[in-house]
Amino acid sequence: xxxxxxxxxxxxxxxxxxxxxxxxxxxxxxxxxxxxxxxxxxxxxxxxxxxxxxxxxxxxxxxxxxxxxxxxxxxxxxxxxxxxxxxxxxxxxxxxxxxxxxxxxxxxxxxxxxxxxxxxxxxxxxxxxxxxxxxxxxxxxxxxxxxxxxxxxxxxxxxxxxxxxxxxxxxxxxxxxxxxxxxxxxxxxxxxxxxxxxxxxxxxxxxxxxxxxxxxxxxxxxxxxxxxxxxxxxxxxxxxxxxxxxxxxxxxxxxxxxxxxxxxxxxxxxxxxxxxxxxxxx
Amino acid sequence: xxxxxxxxxxxxxxxxxxxxxxxxxxxxxxxxxxxxxxxxxxxxxxxxxxxxxxxxxxxxxxxxxxxxxxxxxxxxxxxxxxxxxxxxxxxxxxxxxxxxxxxxxxxxxxxxxxxxxxxxxxxxxxxxxxxxxxxxxxxxxxxxxxxxxxxxxxxxxxxxxxxxxxxxxxxxxxxxxxxxxxxxxxxxxxxxxxxxxxxxxxxxxxxxxxxxxxxxxxxxxxxxxxxxxxxxxxxxxxxxxxxxxxxxxxxxxxxxxxxxxxxxxxxxxxxxxxxxxxxxxxxxxxxxxxxxx
Numbered sequence: 001x002x003x004x005x006x007x008x009x010x011x012x013x014x015x016x017x018x019x020x021x022x023x024x025x026x027x028x029x030x031x032x033x034x035x036x037x038x039x040x041x042x043x044x045x046x047x048x049x050x051x052x053x054x055x056x057x058x059x060x061x062x063x064x065x066x067x068x069x070x071x072x073x074x075x076x077x078x079x080x081x082x083x084x085x086x087x088x089x090x091x092x093x094x095x096x097x098x099x100x101x102x103x104x105x106x107x108x109x110x111x112x113x114x115x116x117x118x119x120x121x122x123x124x125x126x127x128x129x130x131x132x133x134x135x136x137x138x139x140x141x142x143x144x145x146x147x148x149x150x151x152x153x154x155x156x157x158x159x160x161x162x163x164x165x166x167x168x169x170x171x172x173x174x175x176x177x178x179x180x181x182x183x184x185x186x187x188x189x190x191x192x193x194x195x196x197x198x199x200x201x202x203x204x205x206x207x208x209x210x211x212x213x214x215x216x217x218x219x220x221x222x223x224x225x226x227x228x229x230x231x232x233x234x235x236x237x238x239x240x241x242x243x244x245x246x247x248x249x250x251x252x253x254x255x256x257x258x259x260x261x262x263x264x265x266x267x268x269x270x271x272x273x274x275x276x277x278x279x280x281x282x
Numbered sequence: 283x284x285x286x287x288x289x290x291x292x293x294x295x296x297x298x299x300x301x302x303x304x305x306x307x308x309x310x311x312x313x314x315x316x317x318x319x320x321x322x323x324x325x326x327x328x329x330x331x332x333x334x335x336x337x338x339x340x341x342x343x344x345x346x347x348x349x350x351x352x353x354x355x356x357x358x359x360x361x362x363x364x365x366x367x368x369x370x371x372x373x374x375x376x377x378x379x380x381x382x383x384x385x386x387x388x389x390x391x392x393x394x395x396x397x398x399x400x401x402x403x404x405x406x407x408x409x410x411x412x413x414x415x416x417x418x419x420x421x422x423x424x425x426x427x428x429x430x431x432x433x434x435x436x437x438x439x440x441x442x443x444x445x446x447x448x449x450x451x452x453x454x455x456x457x458x459x460x461x462x463x464x465x466x467x468x469x470x471x472x473x474x475x476x477x478x479x480x481x482x483x484x485x486x487x488x489x490x491x492x493x494x495x496x497x498x499x500x501x502x503x504x505x506x507x508x509x510x511x512x513x514x515x516x517x518x519x520x521x522x523x524x525x526x527x528x529x530x531x532x533x534x535x536x537x538x539x540x541x542x543x544x545x546x547x548x549x550x551x552x553x554x555x556x557x558x559x560x561x562x563x564x565x566x567x568x569x570x571x572x573x574x575x
Contacts, residue, residue, distance in 0.1 A: 012377040019374045020391045026406040044415045095302040102298035121310045123562045127509045128554040131538045132313030155305035185289045214399035216513040232401045255402050262397035
């Protein structure tokens, strides 16, 4: 190992802790604000230590909502976000794995054309085709529905590419062996390929869940009813009113709640998350 | 790249690709095509009649000072976000790459901002630096800075860049760490035996070996700054004050939704599509090169 003097190591520790402090400070502040009295915050007199309104603020945030422009309880918004994130993650994995299976394990006319059609979608993020997509979803009467929230975000080249790449590394002997055992395409997929893909699927799920949970522009456009709102949209609506009316403790409690599920997933599933990230991006 | 062992079936493979294909055609290709068509049409103010105007929408855009400014602004934001976030993340990654006690803990404490949604990032930062109630604004005022990002365009831009870079630190950190860990120790040891001090070792050995990662991250960060800053901008400044924080994506949104100018908005979308395709193309060429290394 390359030599590493003691004092350099101290410097490394110090720099890392400074980095962590910078990364954590805004969130700490949000938590502190969510436990304090709104009047104190509005005066610009907020202290840097938690106050005594923790239970009351979070109760109101989750079950009642603000008294301002959006009166939807955050609990309901979180449920919408959760349904949307799960639909996107599960849906993406499901349609991608079967189409990758078809492309790798079958020979059929237009196989490569279909592969390229899927591949090119990589280059069309929802942001650049936002209005026409909105119009199509409206024409299909899918505004304010879970289908409208998730379907346009389900098709994705990355997941298909990832599964295709993985299937290519599965030895041919496995298919021959299960064929000798009398397995057809369904049995092989279900009994052999799916169990082998478990870790890939889990890693992908972590990334896609976060992606779905954090969607913003799309739900902003297609949800008009308050009860279909996701938490990311709800939080923006809370600060639309004039500054004096913004209930900052509730906004900050909402921010904290909106962070909890994805951050929890990242921290708990760290290994899978890092793997999925490096594999999908590179 | 062909499998030798395959199944024979005429209809099954089509049934398997059908769901993906249906979604892709309905929600990707059809709207993209619509955007292209729409960009060649001009609609009167009431939406009663449309006429085919060739490239007029595009020409109008290029003559429009505001559009030109939005392009320059977007690229400036992208580079400012990428450079500040990349350099800080690299510093942290180099430190975390050392054999330190608590290495995994450091990593965990540094990667979670990846999971924070852009609008939440926006809310956190506007709260911290809000002119009247922000905790940090107090200190800035004590330093004699007249801090008001809600009125001052440059300050608003700085705030967006800061918040967007903050969120991206964790992502860049992860890839830098992975890149650093793939550098063979023997190369560094050889440099050390040759008498190169740590700083020199970093600039002559580590940094060049890391350049593929840096380039990859630069492209990813620019794409991030193009699209994912939408939520940050929308919660913090709504493109204001004036138009000082309006990026290209934000302009597509405001021109189409608030301005009702669909032709221009569609033309802007098409230009963005071309930019994304170019950026993705660059990324892919790079990835391919990496694979053959």
